Amino acid sequence: MTKRAAIIGGGVIGGGWAARFLLNGWDVRVFDPDPEADRKVGEVLTNARGALPMLYDCALPAEGKLSFHGSIAEAAEGADWIQESVSERLDLKHKVFAEIQAAAPGVPIGSSTSGFKPSELQEGAADPSTIMVTHPFNPVYLLPLIEVVPSEATSPEMVEAAKAVLTEVGLYPLHVRKEIDAHIADRFLEAVWREALWLVKDGIATTEEIDNAIRYGFGLRWGQMGLFETYRVAGGEAGMRHFMAQFGPALSWPWTKLMDVPEFTPELVDLIADQSDAQSGHLTIRELERKRDRNLIAMMRALKQQGTASGKLVGQHQRTLMRPPQDARPMITQDRMVPVDWTDMNGHMNEGRYGQVFSDAAEGVMAFVGADEAYVSERQLSYFTVETTIKYLAETRAGEEIIVESRVTEGGGKKLRCFHEMKRKSDGEVMATCDQLMLHVSLETRRTCAPPEDVADKVAALAALHAEE
Incomplete structure (x- = not known):
């Protein structure tokens, strides 16, 4: 069942919140009295669509549905999470919280405030237990830190629910244990x-x-x-x-x-x-935003490769998003966006990255037949690539969404041969192909050997299935 977030206030921060939830598969309902809110949120979302998917080596969930509403009550209807991002005026925030709680009692409410403590936000509230600070950093759709600041009146259950929601959409909830001006x-x-x-x-x-x-x-x-x-x-x-x-x-x-x-x-x-x-x-503000986003992507992807800091968080979130290949003709072994750090001086994906895409695709096939990470670490067996033939058929640029369709064309004895087609997701154009031969190897002797029966049977079955096309 699709979850629903209500975003109250559609400025730069509210738009970033909307993008973060939307691109992680949530439906988003926005209220902002600004007649330009649709355009402003749309521009933030355009930047986010071209940025957030670049952090991951797999596809994000199908994008949720975005809608704009004429009242707070209408936007908050049926919400699982409500994020307040209106101007930094305490009287305005109190008015907004009153309208939210009248329309959606019991729903957790996070405030993007950087200047007010949660106890100040809760003054006069019908139910202070649902209100807390969830202070983000711009751009919300890329930077993971969210300061979660409850007061003594905030329900501990609400805090834990908030942390679970934020983690689900790839954020890092930093639980601030004591109220303090400006948080941390x-x-x-x-x-x-x-x-x-x-x-x-x-x-x-x-x-x-x-x-x-x-x-x-x-x-x-x-x-x-x-x-x-x-x-x-x-x-x-x-x-x-x-x-x-x-x-x-x-x-x-x-x-x-x-x-x-x-x-x-x-x-x-x-x-x-x-x-x-x-x-x-x-530079225009949009050009500066794109420059900022691409710099952040390159840095965070480098940190992901090292498994540290914000990159470690991206890697953890990625593992919750990845879906194993299905038993199909052909198998979809890659579904992702081409990141900005994969391009060369000509502005398109460089040759080495095609090899990485097809290597990742082969690992998808290996995992399907049982030759996964546990197989390597516990049984000390794997498949090694001994030969590839890659053909480059069309330019692949940063920001393009691609898929790889893989077929097992030979699967007997020590051999596992795959034919991969990398396609542009939007129109199915084949952008590159790879014929890849792998041999089964013992990691103890570093020599080829026959795979165990359970893996060999799966390889043979997959080769037979793909031969039927």
Whole structure:
């Protein structure tokens, strides 16, 4: 049964929430009084459709149904999850929560607020137990962190239900155990922001130089190790204790102005705005968003390959999305989007990635006949590729959805030969083919050997099935 999310407020954050749920198979009902809401959400969704599927090596669920509604009550009808993303005005949020709870009592409500604590949101609510903060980071459809902040009045069952929903759509719910202004992550951002304002105001650095200091240095470290693990490494073999002993005295030095804030004079605003225009004004906001998304995809896919940080989370979510090939003529062994990091200087998929696609397709066939990861690790047996012939028939560009249809053309003795066709999903055009010969191998002797009877029988049966075409 399709689940349903109600999104109250369809701005940049609300649109990102809508995209995250939609692309994970949920139906989404949106309320926003802005007459441009349909267009704005649609533009965010267009970016998300071209971005989120690139993180995964399999297809996302079939997209849910998006609809816009004229009232909060109508949008909230039948919802399993309600996300509030209206303007940061407490009186407005109280009014919205009252309308939501009148229309959908007992349904968990998450607020995207970065500035209010959950106890403040719950003031005057008919049922405070269903309300909590679920603070995301932009773009919501790519960045996985969600700060889940309950108050003492929030039901623990509601919190656990919220964490389950967020995990299901590929997010990381960080359970903030105590209420605090600005939660956790924004407190770090505020500290860096304050220091950056002083550096610009005092003429020490421009906006671009500050951004370069982050993206060419510690930003890369933070993106995969965070703060404390980074400093633990900086402590060398002696670890964190040595780091703190060595650099602790610096905390008393006048390095920062964190307890002071420069006055937002018109002159300071003009200075920062003019530098920002010089830095990025040649790009439209949509171009900047696409640049941001593709950079994030490439970084998160690299982290996924290493099984760490946000990439580890993507890999875990991917395993819940992957579906094994079915016993069919032919078998669908790949169903995915071509990611941006697979392209070359010509803008299309490079030769090595075709080999990866067909290798992944072959692993699908192997898993179907029982030669899966457990077969390799426990029985110390596998199939090794000894020969491939790949033909490149059409350009394959980043963002295209592809499938691979595989047939077993030889399946006797030690041999397993497959013929793969990679097709564009939208029109079925064959973009490349691969004839692949594999031999069964013992990982103990590293020599060919006959497969055990259970695998051999499945290979032979699949070859017979595909021979009937």
